[in-house]
Amino acid sequence: MNPLVAISIGLREIAAHKFRTCLSMLGIILGVSSLIATMALTRGIEEGTRVFMQQLGGLELVSIANKEPSSRKYEFANLSPGRTLRDAEAIRRSASFISHVSPEINLNTAVATEGGGNPERRVVQGVYPDHFVIGMQEAAAGRFLTPLDIERGSRCAVVGDTVAKNLWPGIPPELIVGKTILIDNRPFEVVGVLALYEMEEQARARRAGKKSTRGFDGFRKKNERVLVPFTTMFHELRSGAFPLDSLETMKLDTLNVRVGDLDYFHPALDQVRAVLDITHRGVDDFDLETRQDWFDRMESSVRATRLSGGLISAISLVVGGIGIMNIMLASISERVREIGIRLAVGARQRDIFWQILIESILVSLLGGLLGILASLGLIEILKTIAPDQNVPVLTPDAILLAVGFAIAAGLLSGLYPSAKASGIDPITALRYE
Amino acid sequence: MSLIHLEGLSKVYRVGDQEIRALDEVNLRIEEGEFIAIIGSSGSGKSTLMHLLGCLDTPTAGRMEICGKDLAKASNDELARVRNREIGFVFQAFNLLPKLDVVSNIALPLIYAGVPSHERLARARKAAADVGLGERLSNRPPQLSGGQCQRVAIARALVNNPRILFGDEPTGNLDSATGRMILETFDALHASGKTIVLVTHDPAIAARSRRVIEIRDGRITREYAP
Structure with missing residues (x-):
């Protein structure tokens, strides 16, 4: 049939x-x-x-975090200089599977417009250009920080979306570039504004004209950034507060690296570990935090x-x-x-x-x-x-x-x-x- | 060669411990073009014989050749094929599908013969016209009279152009006038060359045939020409 x-x-x-x-x-x-x-x-x-x-850096991002050294090595803990620019330099030179290294120092200080308007306390970060690659940043206007900014220690800053909106409400990012921002009462030129990071849900709420009140905003920190060149940060803002520090010995607040090829993820971690073992003089006071566990x-x-x-x-x-x-x-x-x-x-x-x-x-x-x-x-x-x-x-x-x-x-x-x-x-x- | 050839055909039913010999060593030859009536009282075995001849059932013992094929041990598929191609069945209770219209009812055997749909309709219409059912083709059986229903059943039996037409008390559910018309249809089909086998208990109907076979207790007891 x-x-x-x-x-x-x-x-x-x-x-x-x-x-x-x-x-x-x-x-x-x-x-x-x-x-x-x-x-x-x-x-x-x-x-x-x-x-x-x-948007937070993907699987390639590995954070080098501080850790209590193991009890066996506790006595030698003082020998380790901790996380410093030397670590960054050594990783950059010796760890071939690592494509980018971003050392950062932070300072919690007041930020305001020229003339002292809309002052707020913000975490100001001193960064290298690699920061923008590792953090997968996008600029809404202007530019990122460049190696030249680092070399010269120029007074320029890149600000996050929230910061820009608070300091200059209602002004589009293109017009914010070139304005002066006071960081700890020192004038800096805004050279770039970062794009707004938001969750899909918040984006929808914003498009619908509603205010999203709910939930955890994983990007809050990212939007509240004030980024200045690492060297500027050290010379202009930090050295006064910590006169004994030098650029080399100063302890970093953050040290992130980016693995160049995920196929060589574990060899890359091994390389980083080996490098840090030397720079930290055998003290295991660091830990490599990957996104793998999270994933x-x-x-x-x-x-x-x-x-x-x-x-x-x-x-x-x-x-x-x-x-x-x-x-x-x-x-x-x-x-x-x-x-x-x-x-x-x-x-x-x-x-x-x-x-x-x-x-x-x-x-x-x-x-x-x-x-x-x-x-x-x-x-x-x-x-x-x-x-x-x-x-x-x-x-x-x-x-x-x-x-x-x-x-x-x-x-x-x-x-x-x-x-x-x-x-x-x-x-x-x-x-x- | 005979169209139907039965030799020592038996059908035994087992009900509990009892053996019931519904058919007991029946021998019978039916030639192409004959008009036969099988007559017997209720329980005589005539229905069993009819079902065997109609390939609806298989015998317990004996030979049963229809159209030159031995079907006593045939598979279900072979029996279905014979029912479909070589045999047309007309029942007392019409046995039409009430959900289908007249044309679809007539075309039913063609579905199982694998005939494509447009040809099915054309052949069903022609078969309907052949038995005098020109109109009411889109009606459904419950809307038809008994005589019309039986005509639909005859058209369905003929639509695949079988060599043998079986009638199992085909006038049993009809009044005598309609019954006569149905029997005239059978006469006409016989005249056009079809082999016809009627099963009935009514001698008056049997008298219309050319050869009467009387069955009693599963055996052929008498054979005569009316």
Whole structure:
């Protein structure tokens, strides 16, 4: 028998029992929609975290942090100079897998416009040009700091979006470039304004004209930056406060490096460790903090979410399959006579088998399609209530997977009714009232 | 060679410990173009014989050749094929599908013969016209009278151009006037060369055939020409 004929017979049968079919499809609809929604949700979490991490420097970023030396080396702890510019210089020279090195010193001080307007306390950072690469900064206007700025110790500054908005409210970034900013009462020229960093959710809220009040802003620090050349920072702002420090011996507040090629991530870490071992005279007072642990934690939580969502969907699909089986069995006992007539005019048992099987696949497929529609609504709801920056992302492979599972549910649940129907004896069936 | 050739055909049902010999060593030859009536009272085995001849059932023992093929041990698929191509069935209770319209009912055997859809419709219309059902093709069986239903059933039986037409009490559910018209249709089909086998308990109907076979207790007891 032509499969098209079986499909048209099946569709007619479904059309003849719309309500009953809808009820039997309910489980499939729920299963498919929850499966797609789960996939979209976890994809959103992954995507959100990935974007966030990327903007904070990505996997390539490795922070060299201070650590209490181990007790074995405690006595020698004084021998170590700590994290200094020497470390940065040594890593830059000797660790070939490291592409960028960014030493930073911070100063918490007052920042104001020329004439002392809008004063605020900000963390001012003295940085090298590599900072902009490692931090994946983007300029809204102007330029970044250059090696020349470092060499000359020039009084120039790059400010974050929040800082710029607070100091010069309502003025676009292009016009802020060239203005004078007072840092600890010393005039600096603003040479660049950084782009605004925001979570997807906040961006949406801003576009919609609403104020986002909720949640954690991972980019707050990034937007509140005031960046000046490292040398300027030292000579103009720090040396007065710490007269015993020299540029070489001064302890860094931050030391970040960027791994050039992630394929050589671990060799790169080994190189850094070896270099620091020498510069710190064997004292293990440093630690390499990578984003890998973070990434792994995120992965495992996504996996857990996906698994539990998948389990709920699987249960719904099984229940849906049983529902379809039930309806098909009812439909067969209603149609014994029809099956007998079909057999009498020459239908083979396998024709009957296929007819019932295709019918149950059609029911589940239809349920799957309705489930996709339902999932679209579900995802819309999730978008408005989803707690974080993790907007659900609907992907075609989620839809394909869900439809595949729906068809499989229909196929499996249709097997038994089909076998039962094709085993009907024509004579008994023709006498059946 | 005979169109139908039965030799020692038996059908035994087992009900609990009891053996019921519904057919007991039946021998019968039916030639192409014959008009035969199988007559017997209820429980005589005539329906069993009909079901065996109609390939709806398989015998317990014996040979059953239809159109030159031994079908006593045939597979279900082979039997389905014979039912589809070589045999047309007309039942007492019409056995039409109430959900389908007249044309689709008539075209039903063509679906299983693998005939493409446009040809199915054309052949179904022609078969309907052949039995005098020119109109009401888009009606559904419940909207038709008994006589019309039986005509639809006959058209369905003929649509695949089978060599044998079986009638199982085809007038049993009809009033006598309509029944006569149906029997006239059978007469006409016989005249056009079809082999016709009628099963009935009514001697008056059997009298229209050329050869009557009487069955009692699963055996052929008498054979005569009316």
